[in-house]
Amino acid sequence: MKKLLIGLSVLFVLFLTACSGTESASGTTEDGKTEIIFWHAMGGELEASVNEIVDNYNKSQDKYTVKPVYQGSYEESLTKLKTVAGTEDAPAVTQIFEAGTKQMIDSGNVQPVQKFIDEENYDTSQWEENISSYYQVDGEQYSMPFNSSTPVLVYNKDAFEKAGLDPENAPRTYSELKDAAEKLTIKEGDQTSQYGLSILNYGWFFEELLATQGGMYVDNENGRSGEATKAAFNDEKGQKVFELISDMHEAGTFYNVGQTWDDMRAAFQSETITMMLDSSAGVKGLVDNADFEVGVAYLPHPDGVDPQGVVIGGASLWMAKDISEKQEQASWDFMKYLSTPEVQAKWHVESGYFAINPAAYKEDLVKQEWEEYPQLKVTVDQLHDTVSSPATQGALISIFPEARQQIVTGMESLYQGTDPKEALDKAAAEVDTVLEKGSRSR
Amino acid sequence: MNAARELQSVPAEEQQPSKSRFAFLEGWLYLLPSIVLFGVFVFYPMFRTIYLSFFLADQIGPFEFAGLENYHYILSSDSFQSSIKATVLFVLFTVPATIILALFLALLTSEKIMGIGIFRTFFSSTMGMSVAASSVIWMFMYNPSIGVFSKVAEWLGLPVIQWLQNPDYALLAVSLSTIWMSTGFAYLIILGGLQNIDPHLYENARVAGVSYFYQLRRITLPMLSPTLFFIVTVSFINAFQTFGQIDILTKGGPVESTNVIVYSIYKDAFINNDVGSASAQAVILFFCVLALTVLQFKLGERKVHYQ
Known part of the structure; x- marks a missing residue:
């Protein structure tokens, strides 16, 4: 009996330590690919759409693997991120809603994407200016716009x-x-x-x-x-x-x-x-x-x-600081993939969010959709008619x-x-x- | 004589400490699992909460000592006062109604009649439903444009009430759904208590030929009092800690009319990122519940009849 009890206690302690044991959130997979974790807040039908886009990305190249994880509502995923930010468990890429922008910048745990834009002279003028300007602070692009609505x-x-x-x-x-x-x-x-x-x-x-x-x-x-x-x-x-x-x-x-x-x-x-x-x-x-x-x-x-x-609503993608260089490259590559016209066209049609790359609106997929749903075009026009100013850039508060x-x-x-x-x-x-x-x- | 006593006492003294020390250690070993569990999941968080309540803190940790500022801020804010009001009203709406309803149902079904199992299953079935699932069902029923309640009201020609959008009704609506959710558990406990009462007592009563209500007053309720005391205490604590249905049905609104303390704690800690203020509220809630429970034991237990 006593032995049994001791055994049980030992098992219990083992169980407790197992609970606190952590798995590195991002690392390298067996086949030598760099793996990054991508947290998002898109539930329901949108989650299926996100997963499909990520799958397509993983198949499109052989250097990186992105693993999407659904983290609940915007508020919930921001809360979760705040508790793991700066640790090994933090995801490399996270989707954060517009109202969380200031909190993210203040947290000091983010890598502004401006660094990569400068490094390879990435042309951000292909992005919708009224959207990307929301995530620009002091002339620096902090995050990459992803899903935007008005x-x-x-x-x-x-x-x-x-x-x-x-x-x-x-x-x-x-x-x-x-x-x-x-x-x-x-x-x-x-x-x-x-x-x-x-x-x-x-x-x-x-x-x-x-x-x-x-x-x-x-x-x-x-x-x-x-x-x-x-x-x-x-x-x-x-x-x-x-x-x-x-x-x-x-x-x-x-x-x-x-x-x-x-x-x-x-x-x-x-x-x-x-x-x-x-x-x-x-x-x-x-x-x-x-x-x-x-x-x-x-x-x-x-x-x-x-x-x-209007002020842009929706969310953008943030890159974590202090991740390995390979993971940074993987994150940036993934972000670039997301902003291509083809992916944005698919995203716009399936989700109703704006394409952050206006070239997407010239894709056939979007043209067909707009014929069927002329209402969608009105939302895009309203965005294009917006005068960019501090008022329509939105408040920056934590x-x-x-x-x-x-x-x-x-x-x-x-x-x-x-x-x-x-x-x-x-x-x-x-x-x-x-x-x-x-x-x-x- | 002296030598003999010494001879006797020496081995005894040598044996006892080691034996008692072993018993002591063994005792601790038995307690270890629950001490570890309580320590990790109850005591540590509790002391940490008290500690944090004296700091300005966010989700990462404390960053500035604030003394009693959090308490001062809370106690002087209108929002906390309306939280206290909402919590007290909520407890008053739900606890007595739940227990009386559960007692009534349990008395109805404590007889051994054919098919009684079906009713017992019905009445206790709400216990098997999660708060989240039941809240969603109630949310649909309360919906003013497509819900059952407004359809019935329309059909009867009564005015349609926006149950969850009107601050006068929202707390009542949440209480009603809570009563429905918690009756199952209370019912099951009370029914168990009823089954445990010695049948001889009822036989004697039948021989004496007393009325049903006399029997209820003099036998059933006194014998049931330990169970009732337990369920009253547990229901009070549960009502003070209600969270799920508020989060799903009203999110503390409209105009903070359903912003009970636990919901307000949640909002401050996880949405507003103000862990210091949330901790201070949690500490206040802890002492309120503690005081109430002590009071219940002091006043209530006197009336409890243990067999």
Whole structure:
């Protein structure tokens, strides 16, 4: 019995040490190829697409092997990366969402791709400038853009026709939007069976509606001319966005869909709402699943404002620092492969994300797709019409996740009748506190 | 005489220390697995949390000593106060309802009747479902545009309620789904307790001809009190630590109405990268749960009748 117990204890200790034993995350495979690990956050159908692209890459050459690993949502994979960054277990290439850019730079565990661009005079002008500029800080390209999307106004063309609106002419300004929503709302007694507009309670949409007016999210030119110290979104421009939501909600033409993308899309598919803001990457799925004609238009803006375009959303690929030279080369080679027109064409068609290499739009694959889904072209046009400025480059702050929560809480309080200015000022005050706290971090 | 005592005592003294030392070591050996497990997974994280709560820290580790600043910041923030309110309300909504419902179901099914196994399986089946899976099901049911609840409300001509988007209803909606999820476990424990009550007591009661409620009050509940005490304590702790359904159903929203403390800890630690503040909240939660459990043992256990 005693022997058995001792044996068990020994086994237990062995088990514990086995748990902490680590396998080198990136190394060399048996056949002499350099292996790198690639973490990404593309779930569902997109994961299949990513895996296929990686497979094709592995087959296309015989020096490197890339191993893709799905790590959950953007937020989750960023959290995981932060815990392993700088250690042997860190992946060589990681996909990080736009809001994590500043955190990545500050972490000091990244190798800017600018080094390789300079080394071999790689021509970055083939990249979409409006996309790659988001990931450029102080003239240095930190990461390689990979999947990018922008917000668009999605609407139900059939409902437009029924309401006597022109389905080919979507509202552009806030007053047109309010008018259209008024006509689209159907009330029976005190029950509303169809609403005009929905905006998801998600900070990204507020950022976009602000940027298209040329508004800044934080001070110091959105944190690009110096460290951001204060929120700037509670100015007139931000208030216009909150007032729009508040006014329309009061008028009964705005429907609160909560914070879940799928809930919003379900409400659109079931014709509870007729217009909504959605990501350009979701457009294809919406067109496929809707029983009605889906229209796509540019993001609306307040009256009398010259629209500046949109901030790029989505994610980019980051290279880890302190990996072997072979792995660096492998990572760079893989990134270059990803930005070729052929791969980008496939990616654009399968995912609905933009091609970061505009040459992809000339590929036959894309041309065919655009004939079938003309809506996709609208999203690309909107991106091309964007004026590159600090406003549309987006804010560069490390506390984005928390700032977004504050905006969401502010949006939610609007539905409870809170004054738009008050809600916005409260969010700004919270963001100021967090910025101050964040500035003390390393 | 003296010599004789010495002769006797010498071997005894020589033997005892080594024997007791061996017994001592052997005792430790038996304890080793649980000490290692507890040490690695409970005590180390606990002390580390307390340590971190006095620092400004991110996910990599502490970087600046902050003293009580984290505590000060938390206790003066509106957001933490609404977290406490949400947590207390959540506990009050879920724990009594779960236990009363489970007790009711267990009393119904404690009789040995044909086919009772089917009902017992039904009533305890929610225990076999993961929080994540059940939450997703409830999320679909609550969905205002395609969910069952709004369809039924429409059919009955009642106003459609946005259960999860309206701060007045969100906590109630999450509580309702939690009651459904946790009833299975409570039911199973209470049923087990009921089965353990000595049948002679009921026989005596039948001979004495007392009413069902008298029997329930004087025999069933007192004999069941250790089980009830256990399930009350466990349910309280579980309710304080609820996370999964909040994360899936509401993410702490709308307007922080369902932002219970554990969810707020998660948000600070893993989304906002503010491990110091999260640790301080965890420490506060720990002492609240500890105080409550001690109180329960002090007040509740007096009424518990151990056989």
